[in-house]
Amino acid sequence: MLVSVIIPTYNAASFVENTLQSVLKQSYTNIEILVVDDGSTDSTQQVIESYQDPRVHFYAREHQGAPGHCRNYGYSIARGETIIYLDSDDYMEPTMIEEMVKCYQEREVDLVICKPRYYDVVNQKVVSNEQEKFFAQDTYTLSNLFEINPFPCNKMYRKSFLQESGVLYLERVFNQDLGYFLSLVFHKPRFTICKQELMEYRIRPNSITTSSRTRKKHMDILHVFDQVFAEYEKTKTYELHDALEKMFIRTMLFKISFFSPLTEKENILKIRAYLYEHSPKWYTSKGFKEYYSSFKQLYNRLLVQYQLYTPIGIYKKVKRGA
Structure with a gap:
């Protein structure tokens, strides 16, 4: 072979x-x-x-x-x-x-x-x-x-x-x-x-994953998920929804954290809008709850700094599963 x-x-x-x-x-x-x-x-x-x-x-x-x-x-x-x-x-x-x-x-x-x-x-x-x-x-x-x-x-x-x-x-x-x-x-x-x-x-240090082209790399994730969501709908593999949503939310929050809220707000808002477009209630999902319970301090800082949500609002929604 x-x-x-x-x-x-x-x-x-x-x-x-x-x-x-x-x-x-x-x-x-x-x-x-x-x-x-x-x-x-x-x-x-x-x-x-x-x-x-x-x-x-x-x-x-x-x-x-x-x-x-x-x-x-x-x-x-x-x-x-x-x-x-x-x-x-x-x-x-x-x-x-x-x-x-x-x-x-x-x-x-x-x-x-x-x-x-x-x-x-x-x-x-x-x-x-x-x-x-x-x-x-x-x-x-x-x-x-x-x-x-x-x-x-x-x-x-x-x-x-x-x-x-x-x-x-x-x-x-x-x-x-x-x-x-x-x-x-x-x-x-x-x-x-x-x-x-x-x-x-x-x-x-000189690989694509760690080079100075990181800004484009992190924004390209939106094109990547366009491909992912298109294939998901094409194949109708809805039984994989929870696994996909969990990974999607984590990836979006990870990508947002690479940008400065002071000088790169436009990129942050683009990713934020994409997150809400494809998972409007991401903050109540099972996947996010798992991450949040493990890394509360980190996510509270991220959610406030990047204007995704207030920590109090997130905490209440996660706690009651709204």
């Missing part, structure tokens, strides 16, 4: 080689590696083309500023039965693909998810994360998939499932991982969890 590994790149010359080496050293060898470049201006192309391995293929695309179009192009030409989307600074353990293929074939699923390890590049250490609880569970439902990091690097998809869903990555948009993954969840994939720690997600 051929596995396609799709790697979008942009000015990744200083670290993509480490990622590529980790793929080439896989114990499972029936793979194709599709490196799709977003118009790099450094030596990324030369680094990739220096490899003589026939499994490595390089494709140069026009710069769009986000990896969505590179992933979509890689998907469109992939020949594998299954697909793994890897970022250009991720690292695969040598048996990652072998173990995921084993889970895929034994359990006849559309999606395999393995446990990731988070590595802080600056401080050169593995860091803990909230995903530990998810991978400690014994049983899983589709609703549980709203609890995990939507990044693609620890997931292997059956290509025919992706084709049937018709879901693609948003292009020229940040946070597209979230929209893509949740849109696929609405198509009810058969999935399994591989609890082995098989890949390393690297946190570095």
